[in-house]
Amino acid sequence: MNALPAAALPQPRKVRRNLRELAERPLMILALVGVAMAAIFAITPLSGMVGWALCTYVGFVVADAFDIYRTDGPVVAKDRIATVLVATAGLCTVVPLVLIVVYVVSKGLGGITRSFFTETLESVGPADPATVGGAKHAIIGTVEQVGLATLLATPLGLMTAVHLTQSRGRLARVTRVLVDAMSGIPSIVAGLFIYTMWIVRFHEGFSGLAAAMALSVLMLPTVARTAEEVIKLVPNGLRESSLALGAPEWKTTTRIILPAARSGLVTATVLGVSRIAGETAPLLMTAFGSDAVNTNPWHGPQSALPLFAFQRVRNAIPTQIARGWAGALVLIVLVLALFTLARAAAARGRKVLR
């Protein structure tokens, strides 16, 4: 209530971060790394760039820890080693991701023109420049197939998760094992399954729907298991207090537990979508691919961005390969946009309450 005038408040003290200390001891560490590297090269058969990088890293970790040990003792040194290793692990995850994105952008950016979004490959010959023709048909196909698959798999996945978390009994355990097994299905098998069951047996042709069904087979376990973990995080107290108010279980689940897990459930769906958006194999025998626009997902072959990229890159012609990269880039941007949108939607829902 009676806050001090701003001028009288002290400045917040800066807490020193562990890694920043590094800058204060460069000479000592450099010297030690040099010695350590020479030693490692001398006694092991390592050589070349990789060997050099590996040795430098090991030398750095050891020298740094020794330097800290000298001044601060073993406990601080151990803490330092753990800090360095964890930071390394983090870098190892981020670096490949950044490299992939940078590579796809650098390769694909050249193919991104206006026509890429407005034209198809219907009347494009092999010798045409990359500025002619586009992937409009593939973008439409991907949006329709992924959208349909999401509509199919999300309700099923969420209901499976509710079943796994809210019901006891043997069936839930059996279901969990089956869902786990399902998440191990190779994507090509999902495609073959729909091909034999739907396209061959029921004499349905290739279609966006068939592709969506194959994709939903892959999406279901991801959604179900992620949603299960998220629902498990809802405090049991909420469930109990709802039941103690005389609420039936189905209302407790739909009105209390699922809303409390809302943002996590959105994440589960998004994870499922990103799981399937880049799948190529299941589309080969279900959507089949096409060079023309087919807006009808119920009938006829459709293209999709992963399929488009796959088919273009298999070509020997540079312009075609450039189109493939552009397709991959558009796919990445599409998934990223979806991810951001879903996150924003979940965050907005949370901001209203809490």
Place this chain on the structure above:
Amino acid sequence: MTDIPMADVRIDTAVLSTGPKISTSGGGSLRADGVTAWFGKHCIIAGVDMDMPAGSVTSIIGPSGCGKSTFLRTLNRMHELVPSAAMAGEVRLDGVDIYGAGSRPALMRLRIGMVFQKPNPFPTMSIGENVLSGLKLAGIPCRDKAEMTERCLNKAGLWAEVKDRLGAPAGALSGGQQQRLCIARSLAVSPRVLLMDEPCSALDPSSTKRIEETIREISSQVTVVIVTHNMQQAARVSDYTAFFLADKGEPGRIVEFGPTGEIFNAPNDPRTEDYIHGRFG
């Protein structure tokens, strides 16, 4: 498994909405008869007999692990929610066994409410929505929502503090306010009995005082059973006190039960006296 047919709820709500309101109902009488409870093969409490008269406050005291909370949870069928839980004996609300054939757990919990140790308002709802959530969840129609909200929050001693921000999220309240909100939420469905499982153990002294005042105020309208580790609290708020004790490896049993004044001033059992004076436990 406790999914009740809608018709059942309707009949019940018809009775509730036209029947006596909290202000006129005097609470229900609750009677435990030989209550024994297990988790798996482990017996937690054995042969507990206890009479909780209508409109009274009964406190249950005893050392940790003596089965107080388990006993409380058998009184409104929350015990059976834990997998592997089992119970024997009878619990009678106004003479009717709540475990009887055809008795619906959800309907029993509607009449015998519960407030938990940790305040747990529904995080996705506002303060006002939390108060009315029980009515909504149990499918009870409510004609004047504003009046109901005010009445319940008043009873729980929270109205003055939140009346200007009923739309604010419930999670923004302090712990003591959250617990009083949970009490208001429980009162909104007009229970006959309110069970409280250490409702003040996570709260500061002033919030505790507010809740004790609340308990005294509502006790004329609803029978209260409270589990507490705080013996002064038991002495302050309750009309009757039960002392539970579990010997090592044995299930918990009731050692002594009687009017609070007697238990605290002239206990019959030496173990009760030792516990009350802090000589063990």
